Amino acid sequence: MSKPRDSLSSLMKLTLSLSIFTSLALLLLHIKPAPQQYTNKNFIKFLHQTPQDAHPERPIQRQTDTNISHIVFGIGGTAKNWKYRSRYTEVWWQSNVTRGFAWLDEPLNLTESSTRSFIPVRVSEDTSRFKFTCSYGSRSAVRIARIVLESFKLGMEDVRWFVMGDDDTVFFMENLVDLLSKYDHNQMVYIGGNSESVEQDVIHSYGMAYGGGGFAISYPLAKELVPVLDGCIDRYHYFFGSDERVGACVAEIGVRTIHEPGFHQVDIRGSAYGLLSAHPTTPLVSLHHLDYVEPLIPNKTREDSLRALHRAYKRDPARALQKSVCYDLQRNWSVSVSWGYTVQIHSRLITAKELLTPLQTFRSWRSWSEGPFTFNTREESDDTCEREIRYFVSDVEGDGEGHSTSSVYKRFDEGEREGCGDGAVVPKSVDVAAVKMDPLEWIKFKAPRRHCCEVINEHEEETESSVLQVRIRKCKLGESLTLPPEIS
Numbered sequence: 001m002s003k004p005r006d007s008l009s010s011l012m013k014l015t016l017s018l019s020i021f022t023s024l025a026l027l028l029l030h031i032k033p034a035p036q037q038y039t040n041k042n043f044i045k046f047l048h049q050t051p052q053d054a055h056p057e058r059p060i061q062r063q064t065d066t067n068i069s070h071i072v073f074g075i076g077g078t079a080k081n082w083k084y085r086s087r088y089t090e091v092w093w094q095s096n097v098t099r100g101f102a103w104l105d106e107p108l109n110l111t112e113s114s115t116r117s118f119i120p121v122r123v124s125e126d127t128s129r130f131k132f133t134c135s136y137g138s139r140s141a142v143r144i145a146r147i148v149l150e151s152f153k154l155g156m157e158d159v160r161w162f163v164m165g166d167d168d169t170v171f172f173m174e175n176l177v178d179l180l181s182k183y184d185h186n187q188m189v190y191i192g193g194n195s196e197s198v199e200q201d202v203i204h205s206y207g208m209a210y211g212g213g214g215f216a217i218s219y220p221l222a223k224e225l226v227p228v229l230d231g232c233i234d235r236y237h238y239f240f241g242s243d244e245r246v247g248a249c250v251a252e253i254g255v256r257t258i259h260e261p262g263f264h265q266v267d268i269r270g271s272a273y274g275l276l277s278a279h280p281t282t283p284l285v286s287l288h289h290l291d292y293v294e295p296l297i298p299n300k301t302r303e304d305s306l307r308a309l310h311r312a313y314k315r316d317p318a319r320a321l322q323k324s325v326c327y328d329l330q331r332n333w334s335v336s337v338s339w340g341y342t343v344q345i346h347s348r349l350i351t352a353k354e355l356l357t358p359l360q361t362f363r364s365w366r367s368w369s370e371g372p373f374t375f376n377t378r379e380e381s382d383d384t385c386e387r388e389i390r391y392f393v394s395d396v397e398g399d400g401e402g403h404s405t406s407s408v409y410k411r412f413d414e415g416e417r418e419g420c421g422d423g424a425v426v427p428k429s430v431d432v433a434a435v436k437m438d439p440l441e442w443i444k445f446k447a448p449r450r451h452c453c454e455v456i457n458e459h460e461e462e463t464e465s466s467v468l469q470v471r472i473r474k475c476k477l478g479e480s481l482t483l484p485p486e487i488s
């Protein structure tokens, strides 16, 4: 031992300029010198010994892609509301394919709800022994927080993810599966979304995944969570929500929340139109609170408009609500498509930055105020003439992902536009917008880029055509939404 030490101290005496050779020499000699100033034996042992409980990571096995069968859903609901609320689950649940349960507070009255048995129902364990002291909350938060535990204890085979949702959460299954595939289910992972209303995030937490938008917990995280959950729920008796409790317990374990912008808690009041017509460039994963916002499509019921959106979604899941913007420079129109949902024609040229900012057609969740929200919004004009003309999806044809689709959107006028000045300004006679989507590869999560679009019939006189034809295609090299200099 003394030999290397000696050679070390002599090396130390060399000038700074030679220090690089020092490290090189040490490397070549495989010498591990202990820091001179610490000679305590225990300390040296501590530095160089691997503790017995520091197990090396399990080697990662090659796994098949994540599919719908690897997910177990836990939907929180009540027997009283199930008949009514289950119509949301019914839209996305695939009988005998989707795995999981609706967890209710008491058994269903079967005489009443036999038609709603498409999703298996279970009654949650009794939670009256738990502490609950939140004066403005409901005790059911404790029961619902435990769904992940009760689901885990069922010991189902081949589970990679537990996904929690409310009885009024609508999941967009293909996109959810794709999203989860992006993450390593062999690690502890916790994914979900935030509340749109800042007041909610301030009161509850920015750091958690909101339960109404739904969240996913990987199997290894659930396994870690289950033994500590009950104690943790009891300690956080003063919290409001079930999701807040789960979020706090996950935080104690030390796993961070991954926020994915495709989850939508929809903590807003009024119309979700502005939010959904400016969806971020990422696949739609969930919607929530549809009973609390206006129907997604005017003049349709809540249920019918959700079904219309969901039908379009099924034709091309990843591209539902994805936005494309293009200009008709002959007529000075800005055209914006939120695929499968809405087309907007603005009778002036508007920058992309503005068009991509959600129109504030809504208010905040708790106090019904004008904001703030966790994203920027722009004001909706009070003057009908200044507003864009909105078209809503009526028909989609095509056979899904990567293939071409045609979709048709019908005009909805909120008010009279007769007095809106010169006819040239307002696209009066366009009743229908037709959108042709090229067969396109879209790198959904890894490097998403908006698709480009173009107005096909821009040279026609407006009166000659009542259909605006739009083509969505891959952007060309160097293409961007740049307006002519005299406008911008």
Ligand SMILES: *[C@@H]1O[C@H](CO)[C@@H](O)[C@H](O)[C@H]1NC(C)=O
Residues within 6 Å of the ligand: 064, 065, 066, 067, 068, 069, 070
């Ligand atoms: C999902 O993958 C598993 C293999 O991990 C396979 O056994 C199962 O059949 C697949 N399910 C579906 C619906 O594709």
Ligand SMILES: *[C@@H]1O[C@H](CO)[C@@H](O)[C@H](O)[C@H]1NC(C)=O
Residues within 6 Å of the ligand: 095, 096
């Ligand atoms: C689901 O499976 C059950 C039992 O195998 C069967 O009776 C039922 O018809 C199936 N439902 C659907 C929608 O396939």
Ligand SMILES: *[C@@H]1O[C@H](CO)[C@@H](O)[C@H](O)[C@H]1NC(C)=O
Residues within 6 Å of the ligand: 109, 110, 111, 112
């Ligand atoms: C179940 O529904 C039937 C028919 O609506 C009603 O007569 C009965 O009282 C209900 N039972 C319970 C336990 O709610």
Ligand SMILES: *[C@@H]1O[C@H](CO)[C@@H](O)[C@H](O)[C@H]1NC(C)=O
Residues within 6 Å of the ligand: 330, 331, 332, 424, 486, 487
């Ligand atoms: C479009 O806008 C430009 C610039 O403001 C203007 O010169 C042109 O006349 C407009 N064209 C129509 C058809 O309104």
Ligand SMILES: *[C@@H]1O[C@H](CO)[C@@H](O)[C@H](O)[C@H]1NC(C)=O
Residues within 6 Å of the ligand: 299, 411, 412, 413, 414
């Ligand atoms: C909305 O529905 C009403 C009644 O069905 C109908 O009279 C009206 O024209 C519709 N409005 C639009 C803009 O489609």
